[in-house]
Every structure is written in C-alpha cells, then in structure tokens.
Amino acid sequence: MELxxxxxxxxxxxxxxxxxxxxxxxxxxxLISGQLMQEKNFxxxxxxxxxxxxxENGMSEAxxxxxxxxxxxxxxxxxxxxxxxxxxxPVGEIISAWVRPNGLTITQVRVPLGxxxxxxxxxxxxxxxxxxxxxxxxxxxxxxxSSTAIHSNKAIVKVIHHALEKSxxxxxAVQLIEDTxxxxxxxxxxxxxxxxxxxxxxxxxxxxxxxxxSTVPVLETGAGNCHVFIDESADKEMAISIAINAKTQRPSVxxxxxxxxxxxxxxxxKDLVLALQEKExxxxxxxxxxxxxxxxAAEEDWVTEYLGLEVALKVVESADExxxxxxxxxxxxxxxxxxxxxxxxxxxxxxxxAAAVYHNASTRFTDGFEFGFGAEIGISTQKLxxxxxxxxxxLTSTKYIVKGNGQIKK
Amino acid sequence: MELxxxxxxxxxxxxxxxxxxxxxxxxxxxLISGQLMQEKNFxxxxxxxxxxxxxENGMSEAxxxxxxxxxxxxxxxxxxxxxxxxxxxPVGEIISAWVRPNGLTITQVRVPLGxxxxxxxxxxxxxxxxxxxxxxxxxxxxxxxSSTAIHSNKAIVKVIHHALEKSxxxxxAVQLIEDTxxxxxxxxxxxxxxxxxxxxxxxxxxxxxxxxxSTVPVLETGAGNCHVFIDESADKEMAISIAINAKTQRPSVxxxxxxxxxxxxxxxxKDLVLALQEKExxxxxxxxxxxxxxxxAAEEDWVTEYLGLEVALKVVESADExxxxxxxxxxxxxxxxxxxxxxxxxxxxxxxxAAAVYHNASTRFTDGFEFGFGAEIGISTQKLxxxxxxxxxxLTSTKYIVKGNGQIKK
Numbered sequence: 001m002e003l004x005x006x007x008x009x010x011x012x013x014x015x016x017x018x019x020x021x022x023x024x025x026x027x028x029x030x031l032i033s034g035q036l037m038q039e040k041n042f043x044x045x046x047x048x049x050x051x052x053x054x055x056e057n058g059m060s061e062a063x064x065x066x067x068x069x070x071x072x073x074x075x076x077x078x079x080x081x082x083x084x085x086x087x088x089x090p091v092g093e094i095i096s097a098w099v100r101p102n103g104l105t106i107t108q109v110r111v112p113l114g115x116x117x118x119x120x121x122x123x124x125x126x127x128x129x130x131x132x133x134x135x136x137x138x139x140x141x142x143x144x145x146s147s148t149a150i151h152s153n154k155a156i157v158k159v160i161h162h163a164l165e166k167s168x169x170x171x172x173a174v175q176l177i178e179d180t181x182x183x184x185x186x187x188x189x190x191x192x193x194x195x196x197x198x199x200x201x202x203x204x205x206x207x208x209x210x211x212x213x214s215t216v217p218v219l220e221t222g223a224g225n226c227h228v229f230i231d232e233s234a235d236k237e238m239a240i241s242i243a244i245n246a247k248t249q250r251p252s253v254x255x256x257x258x259x260x261x262x263x264x265x266x267x268x269x270k271d272l273v274l275a276l277q278e279k280e281x282x283x284x285x286x287x288x289x290x291x292x293x294x295x296x297a298a299e300e301d302w303v304t305e306y307l308g309l310e311v312a313l314k315v316v317e318s319a320d321e322x323x324x325x326x327x328x329x330x331x332x333x334x335x336x337x338x339x340x341x342x343x344x345x346x347x348x349x350x351x352x353x354a355a356a357v358y359h360n361a362s363t364r365f366t367d368g369f370e371f372g373f374g375a376e377i378g379i380s381t382q383k384l385x386x387x388x389x390x391x392x393x394x395l396t397s398t399k400y401i402v403k404g405n406g407q408i409k410k
Numbered sequence: 411m412e413l414x415x416x417x418x419x420x421x422x423x424x425x426x427x428x429x430x431x432x433x434x435x436x437x438x439x440x441l442i443s444g445q446l447m448q449e450k451n452f453x454x455x456x457x458x459x460x461x462x463x464x465x466e467n468g469m470s471e472a473x474x475x476x477x478x479x480x481x482x483x484x485x486x487x488x489x490x491x492x493x494x495x496x497x498x499x500p501v502g503e504i505i506s507a508w509v510r511p512n513g514l515t516i517t518q519v520r521v522p523l524g525x526x527x528x529x530x531x532x533x534x535x536x537x538x539x540x541x542x543x544x545x546x547x548x549x550x551x552x553x554x555x556s557s558t559a560i561h562s563n564k565a566i567v568k569v570i571h572h573a574l575e576k577s578x579x580x581x582x583a584v585q586l587i588e589d590t591x592x593x594x595x596x597x598x599x600x601x602x603x604x605x606x607x608x609x610x611x612x613x614x615x616x617x618x619x620x621x622x623x624s625t626v627p628v629l630e631t632g633a634g635n636c637h638v639f640i641d642e643s644a645d646k647e648m649a650i651s652i653a654i655n656a657k658t659q660r661p662s663v664x665x666x667x668x669x670x671x672x673x674x675x676x677x678x679x680k681d682l683v684l685a686l687q688e689k690e691x692x693x694x695x696x697x698x699x700x701x702x703x704x705x706x707a708a709e710e711d712w713v714t715e716y717l718g719l720e721v722a723l724k725v726v727e728s729a730d731e732x733x734x735x736x737x738x739x740x741x742x743x744x745x746x747x748x749x750x751x752x753x754x755x756x757x758x759x760x761x762x763x764a765a766a767v768y769h770n771a772s773t774r775f776t777d778g779f780e781f782g783f784g785a786e787i788g789i790s791t792q793k794l795x796x797x798x799x800x801x802x803x804x805l806t807s808t809k810y811i812v813k814g815n816g817q818i819k820k
Contacts, residue, residue, distance in 0.1 A: 361814030404771030
C-alpha cells in the first residue's frame with residue numbers, strides 16, 4: 001500500500017523532474033545543502049534515537065560508527081552537495097546524430113531513467129547521497145534504508161522535503177519507505193510498474209538477495225575478490241609497493257587485494273612476505289610459499305574476500321596460470337599485473353575478464369573519484385548498462401528523437 | 411544437468427572467442443553461410459519432421475508458416491550471414507581514453523558480454539540469426555527454442571558446428587538446449603553462473619514471463635502500443651499518409667500504430683476515418699469520432715495492441731492531453747506527432763517518454779535497419795543498457811584498461 005502510493009507519487013514527480021533545467025536542479029541541491037545545516041540539531045537528535053536503540057540491541061561499535069552522524073559528518077554531506085552542483089549534468093547530452101538517406105534526422109539524447117529504487121543498510125549518509133545523485137540526474141527516488149536508521153532517515157528526508165518545497169522541483173521526487181519490513185523490501189524487488197531500476201548499496205549478502213530476487217532491472221555493485229599478479233620480470237620494489245598498497249591501504253573496501261599471485265621465478269617473494277608481515281598481514285600461502293607463520297592455503301582462500309589484514313598468496317609457473325586462476329576465482333572487479341614483459345602484460349590485460357585491469361598500478365584506483373568522474377554511484381561488476389566505477393551518466397537512459405517531413409515506410 | 415554441462419562448455423568457449431580477430435570471426439560466418447547451403451537437404455528434411463508434427467497437432471497455418479524453411483528462406487539466411495561479415499566489429503573499439511593527474515592512463519574498450527542466452531519461439535531462422543550475431547560480437551550463445559522446432563534447430567546447430575569445426579572458433583560457442591521442457595526454461599532464467607544476459611525473442615507473453623522470472627539480466631524487447639498524434643496545425647495530407655502508413659503498412663509488428671489521437675480543431679478527421687475504412691481498418695472511436703461503422707471505444711482499447719487492421723481513435727483538446735494519454739497508456743516504444751506548431755512539437759518530443767519519438771514521420775521507422783545499424787537484435791523498451799533499436803554494440807560490454815608505472819593510492 002505504502003509502496004504503490006509512494007510509487008505513484010514518485011512516478012508523477014519523475015515526469016515533472018525530467019523537464020527541470022540544470023540550474024533548477026543545482027539550485028535545489030544548494031537549498032538541501034543549506035537546509036541540512038539549518039536543521040542540524042533536529043537531525044542529530046533523531047540520529048541519537050537510532051544510536052540509543054542500537055546500543056540497547058547490542059550493535060557493534062563498528063556498526064554504531066556507520067550509523068552515527070555528527071556536526072562534521074553533516075558538514076561533509078552539505079559540502080558534497082555543493083560539489084555535485086559543479087558537475088556536468090548528463091541529461092540532454094547529444095550522444096550522436098545522423099541523417100538517413102530518406103532525409104530523417106536521428107538524434108540520440110540522454111534522458112533521466114525515471115524512478116530509481118535504492119535499498120541500503122544503516123548508513124544515513126546514503127539517504128542524502130542517493131537523493132542528491134538522483135535529483136542531479138532528473139530522477140525521482142524511492143529510498144528503503146535499514147530499520148536501525150529509520151529515525152535518522154525520516155529526519156533527513158523531512159529536511160530534504162523542506163528544501164525542495166522552496167525549489168522548483170517536486171518534493172515528491174524523494175520518497176522514503178517507512179515500512180522497513182522484509183516483506184516490503186521483497187515487494188520492492190518486483191515493483192516493475194513504478195521502478196525503472198533498483199540499486200542495492202551495502203554488503204555482499206544484501207546485493208546477492210536483491211540480484212537473485214528482483215525482476216526490476218538491478219544495477220549491481222559488487223563484491224571484489226581482487227588479485228595482484230607479480231610476474232617473473234616485475235621490478236621488485238614496485239611490485240612490493242603495489243601489493244602492500246592494494247592489500248593494506250584500506251583493507252575493508254571492494255577494490256582491495258585479496259590474493260597475491262607470484263611467478264615462481266620472481267626474486268622478491270621473501271621480501272614480499274616480510275613486508276606483508278611487517279604490516280601485520282596474515283598470510284594464507286600455498287605450497288610454494290616458505291616462511292614463518294604462513295598458514296597453509298585451502299581452496300576456500302582463493303574465493304575469500306577477507307576485507308581485513310589477511311591475504312592469500314599463490315605461486316604460479318606462468319602468466320597463463322595466473323590468468324586462469326583469476327578468471328576462475330575472481331569476481332571480475334579489479335585485477336593488476338606487475339610486469340616488464342610486454343607480451344605477458346598484453347595477454348593479461350586482454351584475457352582477464354574484469355571491470356578494470358591494471359598494469360603496474362594498485363587495484364585501489366577503481367573508484368569514481370580516482371577515475372575523475374567527480375561522483376560515484378558505486379562500482380558495477382555486471383556487464384550490462386555499466387561496468388566499473390559509475391558516474392552520473394549511469395543514472396540516465398537515452399531516447400531517439402527522429403525528425404522528418406512526412407516520411408512513410410515503403 | 412544439460413544446462414550446467416553446456417553452460418560450462420559455453421563459458422570456456424566464450425573465453426577463447428574473446429581472443430578471436432574480426433577476420434577469424436568473419437571467416438567463420440562465411441563458412442556457416444556455405445555450410446547451410448551445402449547441407450540444405452538435411453535441414454529441410456528435418457524441418458519437414460517438425461512441420462508434420464505441427465500439422466498433426468493442429469498447428470495454425472500462420473504458425474506453420476513461421477516454422478517452415480525452404481530453399482529461398484535458407485538462401486536468405488546464408489546471404490544475411492555474408493552481409494553480417496561486412497559490418498563493423500564493435501569488439502576492441504576504444505570508447506574513450508584519458509590521463510589522470512597522477513599519470514595513470516585509463517582506456518575504456520568494448521569487449522564481448524560472454525555467454526548470451528536466447529529464448530525464442532518456433533522460428534528456426536532465429537537459430538541462425540542469434541548464433542551469427544553472437545559470434546560476430548565474440549559471444550558464446552545458449553539457444554533454447556521451441557519444442558515444436560526441435561528437429562529444425564538440432565539440424566541447424568549441427569550444420570553450424572560442422573562449419574565452426576573448419577574455423578578457428580570453438581564449436582562449443584553455439585549450444586542448443588535440447589530439453590525444451592518448461593522446467594529447463596525456468597532454470598535458465600536463474601542460470602547466473604553461466605549466462606551474462608538473457609534475450610527473449612517472441613510474443614509479449616514469452617517476454618513477460620522471462621522478465622518477471624529471470625535473475626539473469628534481461629535485454630527486454632517489447633510490446634509496442636504506439637500512437638500517432640495529429641495536432642491542430644497538422645498538414646492534412648501528410649497526417650493521413652503517416653497515420654495510414656503507421657497503421658496499415660505492416661500491422662503485425664511492434665512499431666505499428668495502435669491508437670491515433672486527433673486534436674479536436676484539426677480539419678481532417680472525416681477524411682482520416684474514410685481513408686482508414688478504405689484500408690479496411692476497423693475503428694474503435696471515442697465520443698468525439700463521428701461516422702458510420704465506428705465501434706465505441708472502451709478503456710481497454712487504449713491499452714490494446716491490435717496487431718491487425720483495427721485502431722483506436724481518440725479526440726483531444728490539446729497536445730498536453732495527448733501527451734498525458736500516451737504516457738499513461740503507451741508502452742514507451744515509438745510515438746509520433748504530426749504538427750506545424752514548433753512549441754507543441756518540442757513539448758511532445760521532450761515530454762513523451764518513449765524509446766523513439768517522431769515529428770512528421772511514421773512510427774514504422776523504429777528498426778535497426780531503418781536506423782542504419784545494418785543489423786538488429788531487437789527493439790529495447792527498457793531503459794538500462796539499450797533503448798530503442800539494438801545493433802551489434804548492444805551485444806558488448808566494456809572494460810577499463812589502466813596503465814601505470816608504479817602508482818599506489820595515497
């Protein structure tokens with residue numbers, strides 16, 4: 001009931017939004033930014049209710065931290081909104097145009113998707129982030145966050161509505177689903193009449209559930225079982241620096257490295273092991289890896305996303321063996337080769353099936369900001385519509401505009 | 411069992427196919443073309459078995475005609491294969507490339523999707539068509555045709571395999587699912603481990619079933635409830651010519667017109683009615699339509715795809731009313747305005763939400779060949795990945811290739 005009512009509202013708002021100019025949309029984002037600061041105390045007070053409930057229910061400190069808002073975090077969110085106004089608006093962009101022999105002119109232009117459904121976990125910042133990215137691209141949004149963040153989300157959406165009421169944009173463009181039951185989420189997976197796309201944001205389990213149960217098209221942002229392959233010819237210092245960076249610079253993210261593969265003839269394995277251990281990385285090594293405190297690797301290590309200071313370490317006879325291993329166990333996210341052998345580099349970049357393949361660089365660069373997109377919706381590990389870091393154009397579709405002077409089909 | 415075995419084979423073949431050059435792929439298409447002619451009698455004999463069974467089971471003449479192969483039809487299929495060799499290969503195309511401030515160069519290139527699942531009805535020509543489009547774009551394919559065409563499909567795939575065995579391409583690239591039970595189709599909808607995309611080809615019911623039950627991403631080709639709106643200022647002769655063409659040139663296809671909307675002040679309504687009736691089109695008109703033999707239109711007429719010589723006819727007070735009607739009842743396929751009023755034209759082209767919007771031209775041009783793509787996978791009515799007529803690039807994904815000299819994330 002809530003879903004169809006709000007779906008109807010969102011759909012109507014989407015039609016109005018599609019007509020808004022870039023200036024009108026940017027002005028609304030500025031208003032939201034200001035309103036967040038103006039109603040800061042209200043948001044923080046509501047957030048406190050979620051934190052209290054979380055503490056009562058024994059939520060871990062890590063989860064509480066994700067849930068927590070404070071002055072500095074709200075300030076960051078307000079600033080991100082202003083930065084978003086400075087990015088190009090993809091809507092209206094002419095992708096291509098041509099004239100047919102019969103005189104028809106065909107122009108392909110970018111248009112908003114319509115209504116975007118977002119399903120996410122207990123991070124209230126996603127409520128602002130998702131709403132603003134959708135509004136910038138002329139899309140209405142239906143937000144379904146976690147029950148543990150419901151007070152924060154309701155407060156934030158109320159504040160966004162206050163801002164939108166002062167703008168030319170329809171306030172109905174941002175809809176929060178307040179019923180956070182599993183049943184409602186399941187019904188949202190099949191809300192094809194109202195949703196043009198569904199974007200899950202959160203852990204692997206959430207994403208898997210959405211992908212496996214949705215009939216609404218899903219933009220899959222995904223798990224990263226990423227590899228760094230150090231070839232026989234790799235520069236020792238560079239290889240160790242890249243492997244350490246990919247593993248330890250921020251181990252909890254999807255573009256961090258989970259398995260390091262080393263060519264048997266590369267002369268840096270011992271130093272690599274020591275460097276990893278110096279960074280307190282626990283090593284699951286196969287039989288080719290010698291050293292103290294090496295845990296023998298099992299089959300499951302090749303598929304595990306540790307997301308922490310653990311790594312699987314494998315020794316191979318050739319670049320080919322590394323490629324086969326990656327294509328078998330990887331998640332098609334980000335894969336890197338460190339090598340001075342042009343043939344192996346070429347082979348790796350061509351044959352490894354992943355959203356981003358690297359030569360002599362850390363996998364940690366797979367990111368909308370590092371790629372220069374100025375915004376990031378997520379990192380797609382699917383192959384349709386978008387693959388790799390997703391910037392604003394991913395939230396658009398296209399339309400063919402065909403102009404004639406009476407042409408009929410013969 | 412058959413699905414996973416053949417899925418495994420297709421997946422392996424896809425990896426090999428991705429490495430094939432355009433010349434190697436084109437050569438394979440030429441070999442298939444030749445082999446179809448060489449083994450013509452075998453294919454026709456097997457097709458006869460399907461036709462016999464169809465006749466025994468009381469299949470309609472229209473369906474038998476779709477199922478039927480003959481020398482001329484095989485010749486057309488063989489020629490289409492040669493034409494396909496002349497089209498650009500999208501794989502390897504560089505979409506964009508740039509250098510980041512830290513020196514990383516990022517290149518986005520087109521790559522094959524991987525394994526494509528095709529689910530289709532009793533048209534054996536789709537077996538050749540789908541296989542060849544997939545091979546041209548470096549994709550393996552799993553074909554699931556109708557049980558009523560199983561002998562024809564087995565024969566065609568056998569012949570394709572004979573040709574592929576003489577080529578550099580793996581014969582496993584084309585897999586026919588021989589178990590045509592519903593259960594197998596249902597399992598194919600969820601074959602995410604092997605299929606990168608699923609493309610249903612056939613009637614609205616088949617497509618709906620696939621869209622509503624698949625967790626594999628679907629390329630939706632769809633229904634067309636298309637409209638022609640004749641504005642107050644429309645040139646009478648042009649408007650009638652376009653409406654008649656859109657309705658009657660080939661009424662059974664998705665880009666044919668199903669509802670004609672006429673502005674109350676346009677002076678050609680009587681002539682339009684006569685012109686439609688002269689073409690033996692049955693008219694379901696609303697209260698604004700006068701004339702003999704007009705059937706009163708009911709709500710269901712606004713949503714009906716007649717796909718025959720019937721049309722709904724509606725009179726409106728304004729272009730706005732027409733736009734609202736189309737956005738409410740249309741299927742976002744192809745919509746046309748005939749008008750000499752630039753404001754209304756602009757409004758219609760911007761505000762009607764459809765894959766293709768037309769000014770002063772027939773909706774019948776929404777077609778990969780008419781758009782100049784040289785091939786057509788289908789016409790997408792979804793908004794992700796592809797919208798409107800789909801040419802070869804739709805069967806590809808992209809990959810980011812990032813080259814560095816030791817960059818690590820700070």
